[in-house]
Amino acid sequence: MKIFIKTSNNSSSSSLESIKNIILQHNHTFDMCSDNIDEDMGKIEQSDLILVVGGDGTLLSVNSPAVKYNKPILGINLGRLGFLTAIEGSHLENLKEFFEHNDKFEIKKHALLRAKVNNGRWHYCLNDVVISKNNLSNTISTKVFCNESNIANLVCDSLIVATATGSTAYSLSAGGPILDNDLDALVISPVAVHSLKSTPMVLAKDKIITINFDDSRQQDIYVSFDGNNHKRITEKDNITVSLSKKALKIYSEKNMGQFAKVDKKLKSR
Numbered sequence: 070m071k072i073f074i075k076t077s078n079n080s081s082s083s084s085l086e087s088i089k090n091i092i093l094q095h096n097h098t099f100d101m102c103s104d105n106i107d108e109d110m111g112k113i114e115q116s117d118l119i120l121v122v123g124g125d126g127t128l129l130s131v132n133s134p135a136v137k138y139n140k141p142i143l144g145i146n147l148g149r150l151g152f153l154t155a156i157e158g159s160h161l162e163n164l165k166e167f168f169e170h171n172d173k174f175e176i177k178k179h180a181l182l183r184a185k186v187n188n189g190r191w192h193y194c195l196n197d198v199v200i201s202k203n204n205l206s207n208t209i210s211t212k213v214f215c216n217e218s219n220i221a222n223l224v225c226d227s228l229i230v231a232t233a234t235g236s237t238a239y240s241l242s243a244g245g246p247i248l249d250n251d252l253d254a255l256v257i258s259p260v261a262v263h264s265l266k267s268t269p270m271v272l273a274k275d276k277i278i279t280i281n282f283d284d285s286r287q288q289d290i291y292v293s294f295d296g297n298n299h300k301r302i303t304e305k306d307n308i309t310v311s312l313s314k315k316a317l318k319i320y321s322e323k324n325m326g327q328f329a330k331v332d333k334k335l336k337s338r
Contacts, residue, residue, distance in 0.1 A: 077123025124148020
């Protein structure tokens, strides 16, 4: 097996050396990431597995090439939460288990969002698309459409459109529901909404969401995709979001499902 290793900037050197030794002891080879993921595309294309050493943010950073080349991801958590990872950095013996008893792990397919600003390029997101105000500015005034029908007009600090996977991330902290990962759906969660009636909304997989803005006043608006590619937009712009037919393949422990992870990693926080 040929493995591409993607590390976070603050990965422990001792843990990384232990991981490399385990790989070599099991007669596998590896390539290390460079400082620029775009320069690693050839390595990723030739690999059988992407091994992420870090946290959820590091895993999200290889989302696009993993989908493009249809490569599964195995995450080792050296970060704070590691909700998407299968192995804890403090239990690297589980990496040996992965190579020796692969039946203890399974690949889960995670639905992706696709989103674009106006007629720009599509961005593919595992967790969420976030539309927000500048830290020092007033609220944003949004108009939310589902398949061209106006379903909400929201004045808020931010608006989150998340996948089932992303429902346990920023959306959850904003009061959104936890969606089963096996459910192909979208959840819309407003943050600090100026209304007594607005609640998060869950929409079916075939729905197309369009977000417009009140152009009667100037607004300071930003959009981000999985926390990256921050882009400033104006009240004249619109954002289109839907579930993609593409999916990201991530290894998980068979005995550690989504709700077990919620119980273990989130309820104790």
